[in-house]
Amino acid sequence: MMRTKRKLTLLILIFLGVVFFGICKGSVSISITELFTEANQQILHLRVARVMLAILVGSGLGVCGVTLQAILKNPLAEPYLLGTSSGAGFGAVLAIILGVSGTFLPFFAFAGALLSIVLVYNLAREGETIPVQSLILSGVIVAITLSGIIVFLVSIFSNQTLHGIMWWLLGSLQIYELRLLVTVGLIVLAGLVSIFVLSQDLNAISIGEEEAFHLGVNTETLKKVLFLITSLITGALVSVSGMIGFVGLIVPHMMRLIFGPNHKILIPATCLGAAAFLVVCDTLSRSLIPPIEIPIGVITSLLGAPIFIILLKRKQKIK
Amino acid sequence: MKTILELDTVSGGYGRETVLKDISFSLEGGEFLGIIGPNGSGKSTLLKLMSRALFPQKGKIRFKNNDLSTVRLKDLAQEVAFLAQDTLISFSFSVWEIVLMGRIPHLKRLQFETKKDFLIAEKSLSFTDSLHLKDKKINQLSAGERQRVILAKALAQEPILLFLDEPTSHLDIGHQVQILDLLKRLNRQTNLTIVVVLHDLNLASSYCNRLLLINEGKIFKDGSPEEVLTYQTIETVYKTVVVVNKNPLSSKPYIILASQDEQRQ
Amino acid sequence: MKKIILVVNLILIVSCFFQNLSSASDKQRQRIISLAPATTEILFSLGLDEEIVGVTTFCNYPLAAEKKEKVGTFSQPNIEKILSLKPDLVLATGLEQAYIVGKLKQIGLKVYVSDPSTIGELMNSIKEIGHLTHRESEASVVVAGMEAKIRQISEKVKLIDQDKKPKVFIEIWHDPLMAAGQGSFVDELITLVGGINIAHDTPRAYSYFSPEQVIERNPDCIIFGYMSDPENQINIKGRMGWDKIKAVKANHLYNDINPDLFLRPGPRLADGLEEIYERLYNK
Numbered sequence: 001m002m003r004t005k006r007k008l009t010l011l012i013l014i015f016l017g018v019v020f021f022g023i024c025k026g027s028v029s030i031s032i033t034e035l036f037t038e039a040n041q042q043i044l045h046l047r048v049a050r051v052m053l054a055i056l057v058g059s060g061l062g063v064c065g066v067t068l069q070a071i072l073k074n075p076l077a078e079p080y081l082l083g084t085s086s087g088a089g090f091g092a093v094l095a096i097i098l099g100v101s102g103t104f105l106p107f108f109a110f111a112g113a114l115l116s117i118v119l120v121y122n123l124a125r126e127g128e129t130i131p132v133q134s135l136i137l138s139g140v141i142v143a144i145t146l147s148g149i150i151v152f153l154v155s156i157f158s159n160q161t162l163h164g165i166m167w168w169l170l171g172s173l174q175i176y177e178l179r180l181l182v183t184v185g186l187i188v189l190a191g192l193v194s195i196f197v198l199s200q201d202l203n204a205i206s207i208g209e210e211e212a213f214h215l216g217v218n219t220e221t222l223k224k225v226l227f228l229i230t231s232l233i234t235g236a237l238v239s240v241s242g243m244i245g246f247v248g249l250i251v252p253h254m255m256r257l258i259f260g261p262n263h264k265i266l267i268p269a270t271c272l273g274a275a276a277f278l279v280v281c282d283t284l285s286r287s288l289i290p291p292i293e294i295p296i297g298v299i300t301s302l303l304g305a306p307i308f309i310i311l312l313k314r315k316q317k318i319k
Numbered sequence: 320m321k322t323i324l325e326l327d328t329v330s331g332g333y334g335r336e337t338v339l340k341d342i343s344f345s346l347e348g349g350e351f352l353g354i355i356g357p358n359g360s361g362k363s364t365l366l367k368l369m370s371r372a373l374f375p376q377k378g379k380i381r382f383k384n385n386d387l388s389t390v391r392l393k394d395l396a397q398e399v400a401f402l403a404q405d406t407l408i409s410f411s412f413s414v415w416e417i418v419l420m421g422r423i424p425h426l427k428r429l430q431f432e433t434k435k436d437f438l439i440a441e442k443s444l445s446f447t448d449s450l451h452l453k454d455k456k457i458n459q460l461s462a463g464e465r466q467r468v469i470l471a472k473a474l475a476q477e478p479i480l481l482f483l484d485e486p487t488s489h490l491d492i493g494h495q496v497q498i499l500d501l502l503k504r505l506n507r508q509t510n511l512t513i514v515v516v517l518h519d520l521n522l523a524s525s526y527c528n529r530l531l532l533i534n535e536g537k538i539f540k541d542g543s544p545e546e547v548l549t550y551q552t553i554e555t556v557y558k559t560v561v562v563v564n565k566n567p568l569s570s571k572p573y574i575i576l577a578s579q580d581e582q583r584q
Numbered sequence: 585m586k587k588i589i590l591v592v593n594l595i596l597i598v599s600c601f602f603q604n605l606s607s608a609s610d611k612q613r614q615r616i617i618s619l620a621p622a623t624t625e626i627l628f629s630l631g632l633d634e635e636i637v638g639v640t641t642f643c644n645y646p647l648a649a650e651k652k653e654k655v656g657t658f659s660q661p662n663i664e665k666i667l668s669l670k671p672d673l674v675l676a677t678g679l680e681q682a683y684i685v686g687k688l689k690q691i692g693l694k695v696y697v698s699d700p701s702t703i704g705e706l707m708n709s710i711k712e713i714g715h716l717t718h719r720e721s722e723a724s725v726v727v728a729g730m731e732a733k734i735r736q737i738s739e740k741v742k743l744i745d746q747d748k749k750p751k752v753f754i755e756i757w758h759d760p761l762m763a764a765g766q767g768s769f770v771d772e773l774i775t776l777v778g779g780i781n782i783a784h785d786t787p788r789a790y791s792y793f794s795p796e797q798v799i800e801r802n803p804d805c806i807i808f809g810y811m812s813d814p815e816n817q818i819n820i821k822g823r824m825g826w827d828k829i830k831a832v833k834a835n836h837l838y839n840d841i842n843p844d845l846f847l848r849p850g851p852r853l854a855d856g857l858e859e860i861y862e863r864l865y866n867k
Contacts, residue, residue: 027794042799042825049824073409103819105759155657156641163757163810172760174795176823200428203420206410210403213372215476216396216424261410291797292786293760 004265007258011272018276022051022283027290052185053175053240054282055275058247060188060237062255062274063267064230065248067195070206070263071226072132078249079234082139082227086146087116088238089168093153096164105164106180106239113235116142121227130223132209170295171244173282184236191233192271198226199263206261246300247274250308257311277304321348321383323480323512324369329378331368337376338364339536348479349510351503353517353527355547357557360533362516363484369514370401370482396424400473402483406465411456414468418444421475443474447501463494470501481505483515487522495519499526524548524571532556548572614717616673619661619684623675623698624649625850626710629726630719637669645844645852663687673716677849698849701789703772706849707731726851733854734776737861741778750864752779753803753831756790756847757810763793764809769853770846777861779805799825805864806831808839809847838863 024032026047035044064079072081079085091112095105123138124130154161175181195202201222204212209219234248251274259269281299288294324346332338339361346352346369354362367373368380371387380387382395400421408417421443422436444450447467452460457468466486473481483502487495503526505511517523523530524544532540532547534556540547550563553574560582566573617638618624624643627636633648638655653669656662661684666674671693676685678699688695696716700706707727714723752774754764764770765786774781782801783793806820806829826832841863845856 027796028800042828043796046796046799046825070410075409155660163762164759166757167759170760174760176795176819176826178824197428200423200426203412203416204423207408207412207417207420208403210372210401213392214370214396214399214401214403215420216391216393218392256410260416261412262416286794286796291783291794293792293794295760295792 004259008265008269011269011276015272015276018279018283019051019055022054022279023047025283025287027286027293029290049175049178049181050173050282050286051279053173053181054279056181056185056188057173057237057241057244058251058275058278059192059271060233061244061248061278062251062270063192063195064233065252066255066263066266066270067202067226067230069252070202071223072136073206073208074136075253076249077136079230080143080238080243080245080248081136082231082234083116083120083142083146084113084231084234085238085243086143086150087112087114087119088235089150089165089243090146091115091239092168093150093161093165096161097153097157109168109239110235112146113231113239116146117228117231117235120231121224129220130227132223135223135227168238168242171242171297173241173244173278173285173296175240180240184240187236188233191229192267194229195226196267198222199267202226202263202267203261206263243297244278244300245297246304247278250304251277254304254308254311257315322346323348323383324387325381326369327379327381329368329375329380331364331373331375331377333364333373337536339368339533342368342378342538344531344538344541346480346512346514348512349506350512351506351526351528352512352514353523353530354514354533355517355520355523355530356533356539358518361536362533365531365533366482366484366514366516370399371395372401393424396476398478399480399482400476400478402469402473402481402486404484404486404488406462406469406489408457408465411458414444414449414452414455414457414460415440417457417468418472418475421472424476439477440471440475443471444468446474446505447471462489463491463497466490466494466498467501470498474505478511480512480514483513485516485518487517487519495522502526520548520553520574521566524573525566525569544571548574614673615669615671616675616717617655617666617669617671618643618675619655619681620658620675620677620698621645621844622677622848622850623713625848625852626698626713626726627675627717629710629851630714630717630722632717632719635717637671638666663691666693667691675713700849701767703730703734703769703776703853706769706853709849710851730851730854733858737777737857740861740865741776744778744865749778749780750804750836751782751801751830752864753782753798753801753806755806755808755810761793761795761798762790764790764847768847769849770807770809770856773846773853773857773860776857777864779860779864795823795825799829802829803831804834805836805838807841807846807860807863808837809843811839811843836863 024035028043030040030043034040061079068077068079068081069075088109091108091110092105095108119142120138124134126134150165154165201217204215204217205219205222213219252270255266255270255273259265281296281303285294285296285299322345326342326344329342330337330340342365354365356362364373368375374388382390418440419432419436422432422439426432441450444453447470449464449467449471452464452468457465460468486498490498499522502513506513527544530542530544530547531538532552539556540552548563550561553561560577562575562577564573564575614635615637616627616632616635618627618636619640621640621643624639625645628646628649636652639649639652640656640658640661641654642658643649655665659680666688674688674693674695676695676697678697685695685697696713698709698713700709707730710727711723714720754770756762756764763783763786765783765788768789771781771784782803820826820837821832831837841856841859845852845859
């Protein structure tokens, strides 16, 4: 336990350091003292909002990845597996085609995500139970179908849809409205807290559904509840930031390599670790080649892959 | 002897299919019950019904005088443990973490384990001779070691009733004896009621004090090993020729299978 | 008598000649397909109409273009359809259509690629297209018209004080923020109109731009490259951190110029120039 406490403390320090780094560094080079003056207030506000969104998206995607990997018992499980991202993209394209993008896009996207949740749930359900295989299959089918519709719509409508859908494909942590940030923040926070409360159940179900059942865990209810929570978190995040790869799949594995599979520790650790990771990626995307911003998905893959390989190699050496 | 479990004209199955019909018997505290029978006879289904993993289609099951289907899952888990057949775990939990999960039925969601829980976990590990494996990862163990650790987890639940579904099918003969010896010791020392599905008739004969022979969804015979394991009964149910002797070590029935050549002699 | 026969024969021979000529020109009426809205506009501006046998679904100007046979979208022209229309000449644009161009050339069709990156190159391209379609004089007229408009604006711009020259931000899209920089036509138009494109230092014509930089560089006006409803203008004002930008404070936010006028490399660029001048100086 001592080693874990030390690791967690280190992680908290890294997280705080990274947040500070993310606020101080940006496209425009301003020294730290200058940043906190009246003149640069706008830029400071923008950066703080951006870092907050990165924290929300990072911790949200990371914890959803951990949760799905536990209930689906599949190391390839990640937040976009169950179709919510395609639903959000579909809603977004509709908003662009109807000409209401800008203010209403996130709401349309979230409605699309809800649609996909309903579709996947009903497809996967077999009576009162949700078999894990059916859940994965249904998610993949819904994702592929909606993606196909998206591509079709983009191909027959004007250039605007092409521009607009880039946002969804590449992901972007640009945030313009405080209200949106707060709304997403509340949803994600509520979801994360709920998942943390269920850590014990997650531990049980990750060693097997039958085992969990005989330890007193109502596995069917747990699966339904966790599917709903992770889909809502993912839907809200994709509606605001598009699809950002790598964070929900590989960062959970990274955290598990460092902190072990006990969800009581893994979930808070993933919140901090994934958030810190995404803040770093976002800061780099903003400050590497100003005034241009590199799409965030590029940085998460390029930065995340080597880190993961190093951790994996180290673990293999210990064995 | 208190009646722990009572089945009253129970029929059960999956969906519209009925696998077991008209099952009635009662289980007393302290019994070491073996459920035997040919493949597809309904042994696993019976175990699922008895452990609340399946609801009966007809009839009633009572656990300590309460309708089993109304007992809360968590309350049941405080008294009943179950060892499933497949023990493969894909996550690298440590043995210690696995055994501690046996305390989940006794802990609230956000509660942390106390000294009492750690002591119980340690006791379970030492009873199953796996204390030295405490810090190893579960997916690094051999099949025999894993089986003992999972048993330790079940024991950490402090159950009064333990179900096992074919615990010896993946083990070599040494480990088979080891795990059944452990169970026998538990049964004698702590009066733990054990219900185990076995397909090895000789093991069932040596270790169980009562056998339930299931055939085609019904109880064919219910009694002591001497009563159940006669060559007529076995030949009728398993449709194969056998010779039943007395095991020289235990005086219990010992089944010898006869091959075609041996039958001609 | 002999004279009459001679004259009649002469008339007959000459009339045959003329018949051949006219049927020859009937046979020679070109069949042209345009694979991009820009080249479609150029063709129509040269007075061609019946010669144009195929356009893309995005070709929306002039209105006559919408009535033409469609050969597919901008990125996915249908090769079978193109072949079935038996074109003598196919017009395409640059990089995105390179694959199609290659395929069409392989089949043996005559393809002209119009890929100008400056207004000068555009005017040359118009002249070349004029040459290929036997409309050289019309092409000269179009180019001259554009040059005239540009000259007119340039003269007016010379009269403006250096410090009254506005800083402009051209927002091509909002999420993620995309700006038009050096290499884009609209950047050239801004320079012609005497403005300063704050995104002039980006390496490509269109790139993802940092919102922070927009705040820092504080443009006087913002031109939107997408048709949006007034809702979006209000949305600009609601953008975090953008409220102190000069363009936002003074409400110099222009989303009422048809983006095709300054994003499409066609004859209407000069009109786009006039519109931009209008917005920037005649507030």
